[in-house]
Amino acid sequence: xxxxxxxxxxxxxxxxxxxxxxxxxxxxxxxxxxxxxxxxxxxxxxxxxxxxxxxxxxxxxxxxxxxxxxxxxxxxxxxxxxxxxxxxxxxxxxxxxxxxxxxxxxxxxxxxxxxxxxxxxxxxxxxxxxxxxxxxxxxxxxxxxxxxxxxxxxxxxxxxxxxxxxxxxxxxxxxxxxxxxxxxxxxxxxxxxxxxxxxxxxxxxxxxxxxxxxxxxxxxxxxxxxxxxxxxxxxxxxxxxxxxxxxxxxxxxxxxxxxxxxxxxxxxxxxxxxxxxxxxxxxxxxxxxxxxxxxxxxxxxxxxxxxxxxxxxxxxxxxxxxxxxxxxxxxxxxxxxxxxxxxxxxxxxxxxxxxxxxxxxxxxxxxxxxxxxxxxxxxxxxxxxxxxxxxxxxxxxxxxxxxxxxxxxxxxxxxxxxxxxxxxxxxxxxxxxxxxxxxxxxxxxxxxxxxxxxxxxxxxxxxxxxxxxxxxxxxxxxxxxxxxxxxxxxxxxxxx
Amino acid sequence: xxxxxxxxxxxxxxxxxxxxxxxxxxxxxxxxxxxxxxxxxxxxxxxxxxxxxxxxxxxxxxxxx
Numbered sequence: 001x002x003x004x005x006x007x008x009x010x011x012x013x014x015x016x017x018x019x020x021x022x023x024x025x026x027x028x029x030x031x032x033x034x035x036x037x038x039x040x041x042x043x044x045x046x047x048x049x050x051x052x053x054x055x056x057x058x059x060x061x062x063x064x065x066x067x068x069x070x071x072x073x074x075x076x077x078x079x080x081x082x083x084x085x086x087x088x089x090x091x092x093x094x095x096x097x098x099x100x101x102x103x104x105x106x107x108x109x110x111x112x113x114x115x116x117x118x119x120x121x122x123x124x125x126x127x128x129x130x131x132x133x134x135x136x137x138x139x140x141x142x143x144x145x146x147x148x149x150x151x152x153x154x155x156x157x158x159x160x161x162x163x164x165x166x167x168x169x170x171x172x173x174x175x176x177x178x179x180x181x182x183x184x185x186x187x188x189x190x191x192x193x194x195x196x197x198x199x200x201x202x203x204x205x206x207x208x209x210x211x212x213x214x215x216x217x218x219x220x221x222x223x224x225x226x227x228x229x230x231x232x233x234x235x236x237x238x239x240x241x242x243x244x245x246x247x248x249x250x251x252x253x254x255x256x257x258x259x260x261x262x263x264x265x266x267x268x269x270x271x272x273x274x275x276x277x278x279x280x281x282x283x284x285x286x287x288x289x290x291x292x293x294x295x296x297x298x299x300x301x302x303x304x305x306x307x308x309x310x311x312x313x314x315x316x317x318x319x320x321x322x323x324x325x326x327x328x329x330x331x332x333x334x335x336x337x338x339x340x341x342x343x344x345x346x347x348x349x350x351x352x353x354x355x356x357x358x359x360x361x362x363x364x365x366x367x368x369x370x371x372x373x374x375x376x377x378x379x380x381x382x383x384x385x386x387x388x389x390x391x392x393x394x395x396x397x398x399x400x401x402x403x404x405x406x407x408x409x410x411x412x413x414x415x416x417x418x419x420x421x422x423x424x425x426x427x428x429x430x431x432x433x434x435x436x437x438x439x440x441x442x443x444x445x446x447x448x449x450x451x452x453x454x455x456x457x458x459x460x461x462x463x464x465x466x467x468x469x470x471x472x473x474x475x476x477x478x479x480x481x482x483x484x485x486x487x488x489x490x491x492x493x494x495x496x
Numbered sequence: 497x498x499x500x501x502x503x504x505x506x507x508x509x510x511x512x513x514x515x516x517x518x519x520x521x522x523x524x525x526x527x528x529x530x531x532x533x534x535x536x537x538x539x540x541x542x543x544x545x546x547x548x549x550x551x552x553x554x555x556x557x558x559x560x561x
Contacts, residue, residue, distance in 0.1 A: 012560040012561060014555070014557050015557070016554065016555060024557070024558055087560070087561075088558065088559070088560040088561060089557070089558035089560070090557070090558075090560050139557075140555050140556055140557040141552070141555070142556060144556070144557045144558065144559045144560075145559060145560065146557060146559065146560025146561060147560055147561035149561065214561040215559060215560070215561055240561065368533075369536065369540070372533050372536070372537055373537060373540065376537050384548045384549035384551075384552050384553075385544065385548040387548070387552040388544055388545050388548035388551050388552050389540065389544065391551070391552065391555055392543075392544065392545060399543065400543055400545075402540060402543070405536060405539050405540070405543075406536065407532065407536075
């Protein structure tokens with residue numbers, strides 16, 4: 001039986017600086033450290049009208065200084081259970097483990113909020129430092145891409161080959177609703193004379209079907225085997241094909257539909273017809289360029305199908321699976337009903353008129369915006385203003401964000417997002433990690449996905465393993481934490 | 497699951513079924529959409545980076561994962 005699809009998203013953000021030496025690693029470190037220093041000083045910091053060295057009391061006690069911001073490679077774990085760090089010259093935000101896709105949307109959005117607060121914090125702590133701006137996208141339009149990875153908990157007993165067979169048709173075709181859209185072509189995968197706009201930012205960068213790499217020869221299915229959990233029981237499927245979405249519905253469906261497909265793989269549910277593609281890599285590129293959603297793909301059995309037809313097939317299979325076996329692995333009944341309802345909604349919308357989804361999907365919103373701008377200003381496809389529009393769609397600053405202006409519908413409440421900036425999800429071990437950090441960060445020397453290390457002042461360091469992502473939840477661990485006045489007490493109770 | 501899930505047609509059946517057109521966009525609704533789009537374009541003209549060419553040229557990222 002399929003196991004709970006605990007899930008998370010890691011996003012590498014694009015970053016620019018003005019002033020300073022333009023070093024993206026230093027700038028990324030500034031962001032992370034500025035956020036960490038402010039976070040640790042005070043929760044619920046108000047950035048309005050703040051100046052760094054100024055003390056609201058009108059004086060600065062001796063020895064008090066504006067927080068020092070270091071530029072060494074930063075790596076921090078937050079009280080919401082997330083990891084926020086510098087990776088490959090980008091600030092990267094890994095959400096805490098979430099127990100369902102809707103909760104993950106909240107935490108993915110909270111990640112954007114952390115980056116926004118970081119930009120403000122960097123301005124406060126280094127008023128004369130570089131001005132840093134971050135973008136939630138996946139490419140610079142010049143052939144450089146950076147990732148937005150998803151992670152799903154899977155049963156270790158499922159053969160990896162079964163996973164590959166199950167997910168490849170989905171990963172090739174789900175981009176019709178998960179694509180973030182972009183202008184032009186950056187690789188040899190497509191003809192830049194023919195293709196002015198692509199559905200996906202990432203698709204053209206994939207060159208293999210299965211492989212270990214994430215930065216070169218990117219594979220549609222990544223074989224990284226680093227479960228961050230008991231390796232005998234669990235696998236963490238690391239998915240690197242996705243675009244970073246601003247649309248909440250796109251993020252939700254990206255994760256939810258994939259979770260459903262993986263649950264079906266675990267339960268050995270197979271489609272009525274063979275969905276294997278003859279050439280998945282080529283198909284991935286062609287789907288990205290298929291704005292009319294009518295390109296037919298060669299299937300391994302010699303038949304042909306459009307991406308939309310493949311998605312309908314997977315959806316039908318999922319509907320049957322939901323009826324017969326239930327989607328308990330995905331989340332509670334409301335979340336499951338939402339998955340199937342929204343999945344069908346976008347497929348119907350894409351089938352009848354993609355423009356009907358202009359307030360729901362990133363690529364549609366961006367394409368419509370760019371086409372309207374072209375109409376008004378009569379620009380050619382190579383006009384720099386269009387590329388600026390494309391980039392600025394992803395700008396996280398509210399005053400510059402074009403995403404914020406296209407009237408996108410939302411799925412989750414702003415209040416839930418604000419809370420998730422500091423509060424961990426209750427249904428996974430992220431709860432224990434986040435709550436321990438909130439209470440006793442002074443005594444925690446290392447926080448990792450699968451362990452916390454406490455330094456109680458007396459040797460040796462005490463390591464608390466967390467090898468099961470579904471333990472350490474609010475339900476299972478709140479009594480332990482609430483009943484302990486200090487970490488020593490908690491550790492004692494834990495080992496008794 | 498919602499009851500209509502039970503009655504869902506298979507993709508094959510669906511493609512044979514008559515296409516149900518959405519209600520035609522009324523001229524009033526069409527005007528509203530156009531006005532919204534005009535407002536969006538006005539706003540974009542206000543917030544778009546001043547020197548678009550330079551902004552785009554300078555947006556260079558080191559590769560990531």
